[in-house]
Amino acid sequence: MKKIYLSLLSVGLLASSVLAQTPEKKSMALINKITGVKCYYCGEWGWDMAKEVSEATEGKALFMEVFVSFGGDNSLASPDAVALNSAWLSPGWGGIPDFGVNGVGITTGSITNATLTGAVNTFDATDPVASPANKMTISGNTMTVNAKAQFWSAASGEYYLAAYMVEDSIVWEQSGPIGASGPVAHHDVLRGSMSTGMSFGEQIANGSVTANQTFDKTFTFNITDATWRKSKMSVYTVIWKKNGTKYEFVNASKTNNGTTSIEDVINTASVDIFPNPAMGSLFVSMDVVKSCTATFNICDITGRQLSSTSTMLKQGNNKQTLNTATLTPGLYILNVQTENGTIQKKFVKG
Numbered sequence: 001m002k003k004i005y006l007s008l009l010s011v012g013l014l015a016s017s018v019l020a021q022t023p024e025k026k027s028m029a030l031i032n033k034i035t036g037v038k039c040y041y042c043g044e045w046g047w048d049m050a051k052e053v054s055e056a057t058e059g060k061a062l063f064m065e066v067f068v069s070f071g072g073d074n075s076l077a078s079p080d081a082v083a084l085n086s087a088w089l090s091p092g093w094g095g096i097p098d099f100g101v102n103g104v105g106i107t108t109g110s111i112t113n114a115t116l117t118g119a120v121n122t123f124d125a126t127d128p129v130a131s132p133a134n135k136m137t138i139s140g141n142t143m144t145v146n147a148k149a150q151f152w153s154a155a156s157g158e159y160y161l162a163a164y165m166v167e168d169s170i171v172w173e174q175s176g177p178i179g180a181s182g183p184v185a186h187h188d189v190l191r192g193s194m195s196t197g198m199s200f201g202e203q204i205a206n207g208s209v210t211a212n213q214t215f216d217k218t219f220t221f222n223i224t225d226a227t228w229r230k231s232k233m234s235v236y237t238v239i240w241k242k243n244g245t246k247y248e249f250v251n252a253s254k255t256n257n258g259t260t261s262i263e264d265v266i267n268t269a270s271v272d273i274f275p276n277p278a279m280g281s282l283f284v285s286m287d288v289v290k291s292c293t294a295t296f297n298i299c300d301i302t303g304r305q306l307s308s309t310s311t312m313l314k315q316g317n318n319k320q321t322l323n324t325a326t327l328t329p330g331l332y333i334l335n336v337q338t339e340n341g342t343i344q345k346k347f348v349k350g
Helices: 045-056 081-088 113-124
Strands: 003-005 029-035 061-067 098-101 130-139 142-151 155-167 170-172 184-186 189-193 202-209 214-222 233-243 246-256 272-274 281-288 292-300 305-313 316-323 330-338 341-349
Touching (some): 029 246, 045 098, 045 113, 061 081, 281 330
Parallel strands (some): 029 061
Antiparallel strands (some): 233 246
16 A cells, blocks of 8 residues: 655645644543454454443544454454554553553453543543644545644653544454354444554654644545445544653544545445345446446455456446356455445355
């Protein structure tokens, strides 16, 4: 994947239309669930706890599923997972599932809803040293994030600003009771940092910082993976303070995709595929609000692309025939992709 980073920009060099949102003087925690698609307990008590804690801390914390390679499967593993988990979780992660709040791991055996929500509530009651904010746009396959960090009080140290791409509702396999009936929707999945080789982002200060001082940074990322759904993407901006080899969490914020989504172009409720199971052909029927170019990618369950067909869709109802004769029996994913995002449909080859 091609990643591009722009240098620190002064406020005066940026047009007001692309500036990040104004940071809010609020403490927003970050909860990480360390998980794996082949981890049975991740789909058992870890799944239930993640759901309950994310609901209990809504408005006070951002939740992020950080997938690691487990059982030989790295389907959803982020390239930044190991760096994040090993460099800032303390006492560290010894197994999965595991949880951490604001860079502090919960001792194995002591992970409960109460310990996680308690840590979030304690952080929520504190006055932040600094806060981030961001504005995200996607044009074609290029994601641009204009981020801002504002310090509310004087500080000193080495500070970094990171932008993390997070995708919601990724339909994928999961071991454990939750996945007993097949693929399930994984929420708030870390896709990766927007900074190449820098999981904790880019340095914004090293030394003394004055109260009300602000820092602006622009990140861009070229989305080349057809399985990423741009309409489901959001960006978490996080301020870190480096302390030796560790990174201390300072504060976080979230911004959703502000561009036109594929749901605005194709009525997802009307996308039908048949027959299912498919034999020699798969037929796709869909209603389109405005004409657009669409690509129909058939992928296996690991996300590997097996075939690709592009066509122009007209306003109104459209039908597309896809050849499935060469596929072996099993479960497959159909990605209907436009410049505004991707719709996923699962089907079985009989």
